[in-house]
Amino acid sequence: MAKLSDIASTIRSKNAGVNQITFDIIFPNKESYARVKESGVITRESIATFFDIPAARISDFVTFDLGNAIKFTIYRNRPSGSPGDWDILGCQQYGPLLEIEVP
Amino acid sequence: MTTAGSKKELRVLISTGHLGTAPSSPESFHRGMETNPDYVVADGGSSDPGPVYLGEDTTLGHFVREELELFLTASRRKGIPLVIGSAGDTGSNRGVDEFVSIIKELAQEHRISKFKIGYFYSEVPKDYLRKKIRAGKALTGLGGFPALTEDEIDKATRIVAVAGVDPFIKLLDMGADVIIAGRCGDINFTAGPCIHAGFPEALSYHMGKMIECASLVAEPFMGKETVIGTISKDDIKITPYHPDQRATIASVAGHSMYERETPYYEHTLGGMLDMRSCQYEQYDARTVRITGAQWVPATELRVKIEGAKKLGERYMGFVALRDPHVVRNVDKAIDWCKSAVAKRFGNEKYELYFHVFGRNGVLKELETVKETKAHELAIVVEGLAATDPLAEKITDFAVRMFFLARIPGVKGTAGTAATTKKTMKSSPGYMWNVNHTVPIDDPMELFPVHMTEAGV
Numbered sequence: 001m002a003k004l005s006d007i008a009s010t011i012r013s014k015n016a017g018v019n020q021i022t023f024d025i026i027f028p029n030k031e032s033y034a035r036v037k038e039s040g041v042i043t044r045e046s047i048a049t050f051f052d053i054p055a056a057r058i059s060d061f062v063t064f065d066l067g068n069a070i071k072f073t074i075y076r077n078r079p080s081g082s083p084g085d086w087d088i089l090g091c092q093q094y095g096p097l098l099e100i101e102v103p
Numbered sequence: 104m105t106t107a108g109s110k111k112e113l114r115v116l117i118s119t120g121h122l123g124t125a126p127s128s129p130e131s132f133h134r135g136m137e138t139n140p141d142y143v144v145a146d147g148g149s150s151d152p153g154p155v156y157l158g159e160d161t162t163l164g165h166f167v168r169e170e171l172e173l174f175l176t177a178s179r180r181k182g183i184p185l186v187i188g189s190a191g192d193t194g195s196n197r198g199v200d201e202f203v204s205i206i207k208e209l210a211q212e213h214r215i216s217k218f219k220i221g222y223f224y225s226e227v228p229k230d231y232l233r234k235k236i237r238a239g240k241a242l243t244g245l246g247g248f249p250a251l252t253e254d255e256i257d258k259a260t261r262i263v264a265v266a267g268v269d270p271f272i273k274l275l276d277m278g279a280d281v282i283i284a285g286r287c288g289d290i291n292f293t294a295g296p297c298i299h300a301g302f303p304e305a306l307s308y309h310m311g312k313m314i315e316c317a318s319l320v321a322e323p324f325m326g327k328e329t330v331i332g333t334i335s336k337d338d339i340k341i342t343p344y345h346p347d348q349r350a351t352i353a354s355v356a357g358h359s360m361y362e363r364e365t366p367y368y369e370h371t372l373g374g375m376l377d378m379r380s381c382q383y384e385q386y387d388a389r390t391v392r393i394t395g396a397q398w399v400p401a402t403e404l405r406v407k408i409e410g411a412k413k414l415g416e417r418y419m420g421f422v423a424l425r426d427p428h429v430v431r432n433v434d435k436a437i438d439w440c441k442s443a444v445a446k447r448f449g450n451e452k453y454e455l456y457f458h459v460f461g462r463n464g465v466l467k468e469l470e471t472v473k474e475t476k477a478h479e480l481a482i483v484v485e486g487l488a489a490t491d492p493l494a495e496k497i498t499d500f501a502v503r504m505f506f507l508a509r510i511p512g513v514k515g516t517a518g519t520a521a522t523t524k525k526t527m528k529s530s531p532g533y534m535w536n537v538n539h540t541v542p543i544d545d546p547m548e549l550f551p552v553h554m555t556e557a558g559v
Binding site: 018 | 150151153154245353366367409454464468487532535538
């Protein structure tokens with residue numbers, strides 16, 4: 001087992017429009033990308049379970065071979081910068097992903 | 104002025120992904136300028152800073168004047184056109200006027216010889232949108248928003264439309280040396296000049312997309328450094344000008360998915376850029392060559408509109424907890440505050456939020472760590488109400504109630520929270536309520552262009 005943070009070269013989150021946050025997990029090479037992609041630890045379903053959100057809150061899930069990347073996007077509960085939101089850019093929401101265990 | 108087809112390549116310099124938030128690094132900017140690019144461009148805005156700036160019609164950046172001074176003096180010295188997108192963060196009419204005034208003042212200050220400023224506005228009259236709805240046109244929501252209603256249009260303080268390339272092309276045709284744009288798509292202040300010069304639409308839009316955030320397209324991560332995009336009829340090339348940065352296949356491919364739902368498509372007024380068949384190759388040690396994007400013209404012209412509504416005046420108070428028993432029972436303390444406020448202000452309309460840092464202040468319901476290991480917690484109490492005094496009163500009351508929270512078993516009897524002196528006034532609270540597209544007949548119809556002169 002290894003942590004996702006030991007395998008990926010970039011793990012980030014950012015607004016994609018005012019009502020969605022997109023997460024990018026980018027790997028340094030084809031092998032590490034394939035390892036995580038084929039492990040099944042990062043899928044639309046596993047992400048919904050991980051964040052404990054309904055599957056409908058995930059608006060898109062893409063594996064991007066050209067960029068050695070896995071990318072998914074979630075809807076916010078309220079648009080960015082609404083009262084009650086402390087991450088207007090959505091750029092710290094990726095934090096928990098670093099700890100995901102990959103076989 | 105560049106005329107269509109007269110050049111084999113067009114080189115566009117950019118040094119910032121958001122003008123005015125922090126200054127561009129002058130070293131890589133000047134290094135890039137020494138190579139005589141054909142255009143200098145910069146993005147003046149974004150919806151990223153949140154709804155307050157459009158709602159209140161204010162500018163976020165504290166370095167706008169310094170940035171414009173650097174860009175204007177360097178570009179005018181060489182006779183290179185300067186293009187600024189989304190003036191004043193939001194592209195409101197005030198933002199455009201303010202940027203035009205700054206350019207004129209700088210031109211006087213630096214005794215720059217006469218030049219033409221082209222500018223366009225982006226604000227949308229509410230009546231225009233009401234008429235669309237009454238004519239049965241769908242104002243379709245983006246990002247999960249429901250269709251726009253007249254009620255939400257009324258509530259928005261200000262609505263801007265997001266321009267395509269057309270007003271840029273029009274202003275270049277009219278001979279603008281400097282363009283100050285209202286709200287526009289991030290890719291269009293670069294794509295406009297490229298298309299104006301006769302380069303293929305697909306490559307023009309793709310270049311706009313790749314360089315919109317300047318050095319974020321290269322590695323290692325650095326902000327506010329210069330990159331130059333070069334377009335030909337066959338390809339685009341991306342080159343960073345900070346000596347320690349390189350554009351690599353990984354950095355460029357990585358940037359193509361940045362802050363977008365998908366790396367494959369980019370929608371803008373007039374069509375869609377399809378990047379599914381893109382090819383990236385390492386052209387030289389620091390340059391990546393990109394080919395293969397397709398431009399798919401839209402069958403129906405739809406323009407994106409943005410707007411925000413005010414929810415109330417806002418205050419914030421700060422509370423800290425150190426008693427381990429109170430830390431463990433923070434939810435009980437919050438419930439105590441909420442019910443105390445409800446009891447005292449139940450007849451008023453207010454909103455109250457508790458940001459518990461040390462537990463889930465950043466992620467809220469998405470936080471995966473359920474049990475905090477923190478020995479102390481910080482809580483920001485965010486309170487909103489219709490008037491300033493009421494917002495202050497309610498927020499401050501909620502803060503004081505932490506101090507007085509009645510939690511069974513607490514040993515301290517002098518106060519259950521550490522508080523600071525004053526509950527602080529914040530910006531009013533706003534919420535994005537317009538994030539839609541509207542059908543239009545002409546890509547220029549919401550973007551009136553104007554021309555003025557500056558310099559001596």
